[in-house]
Amino acid sequence: MAIRLITDGGADLPESILANRNITIIPLNVMINDITYKSGVELTSEKFYRLMKENETLPKTSSPSPNDFYEAYKNIDENEDVIVIALSSALSSTFESATIGRGMLLEEQPNRNISIVDAKTASVGQAVLVHKACKLIDEGLATADIVSKLNETVSTLNTKFVLDTLENVIKGGRLDKVRGAVASVLNIKLLMEATEDGKVDVVEKVRGTKKALKRLIEQIGECTSNFEEKTLIVAHSNCADRAADVMQKIKEQYPFKELLLAELGPVIGTYAGEGGIVIAYE
Template sequence: MRLTIRIITDGGADFPQGMPEKCGLHIVPLHVTFGNEPFDLRLGMQAFYSNIKTNSVLPKTASPSPQDFVEAFNQYPGDDILVIALSSGLSSTYQHAVLAKEMVLEENSGRRIEVIDTRTGSIGQALVAYRCWQEIQAGKPFDDVVAAAYAIALGSGTLFYLDTLENLVKGGRLNQAKGAIASVLNIKLFMQASLEGTVEVVEKVRGKKNALARLIDKFDELGGPADGRVLGIAHSTTEEEVRGILDRILAKHPFREVFIAEVGPVIGTYAGEGGIVVSYA
């Protein structure tokens, strides 16, 4: 007899405080290192951004290995496993989880493990995990939860706002000359998660006020569907600014649940300070 359905996810997700404990999530961390030194999450994100400012190169982020996932799966030998993975368009985490599934099933073909490519990350990935947990709480069998997980991931949406392009320059994703011009012109990037799970630039907007207004406009264009869905914002800015954005969204789209999270080091490596991620699932 199956004991339960266990959700395993990874460090690409940015969770609101208390959600992993409430939902019984097992999180396989991604690795973030400055040089050869792993970043200690207990130091907090302000220390993380300070380290970035004093280094000429960005910290390195590395996916969990297949063995990391195998060890996680083996901690729950009697459970069905649902893996909610960071987008395959952003990381090899999904592929490593699939390899781990194949390795475990070679040893025990009777186990049931499904790996979901969320095609998103940060708070978007967290919301997919949360919605799947709700399906489990509703008493649905594993196959139904898996079907729901695919549908939730496909129906989710994620928008990004970058206040600084400094990390993109350091990471080699934007050349230094273009970065300098963008800084002088006060250019902000407004992006979204594509259907393929990559991050694509939607617009380059002058000024923060204009960029945030455009983000909310784009949310409206996507329909901002609230029916039975949840909304989340992950950020590396002020709580006041986040509340202002939420108020403007909720005035038009009354989502049934709203979550706020801090951007963690994986997403923060590229987003930098002042970044905002808005997702629904």
């Protein structure tokens, strides 16, 4: 049985994954200056960061509609199973839209097999799950077994990040205003992570970007092992040189099987602002 993967605009996928796979990406909506764009379709990362600089108002994001998923499902051959890896249900209603859209299609095609995984993370956290799903498909596993292994991975996945500015994440309601304001004034950088229930929380507070990134890298060794069997993905928000430096330091310290690079797209970039670094690994 052929299997088609679907994810959404909250995932930041490395080009190496996109280039070799037929992955359907359901865009989220990003509104800038009263104009709504489909992330990754009508709004590239380059255009997004330029527009964000030009506008004082924080962009707004919204989830795809159930109909967006319904249409995507319907356009896939009925003989293909579908696995959806959706942005954390604690951060977005995208998972809910995917589920409702599945119900809409099953009313017409009750024999379709569509499985939806709540990633309980975003960005390169989703990308790690997509990458793993691709590997499991290549190994010939059945759909139910792949979904089971993905849900196991969700429970052990680490998605951690350091932001250069807290302005966007505060305005976007993802960080308490008081904590954020104090950190900004004191040049304290917050090491943050996706929690087990798919929310965002502060792990540590470090003064200065350099020390924060050093601590971000140190945490890898504290959180995981068996590096030779695993993939780590780094993403950046319009700071390619910083990301390259972080990747080099990770490579020097940990023998990951694969080390991949991505760029934060418009959805996660809305909250990260420029200068952010996100990493994800099992």
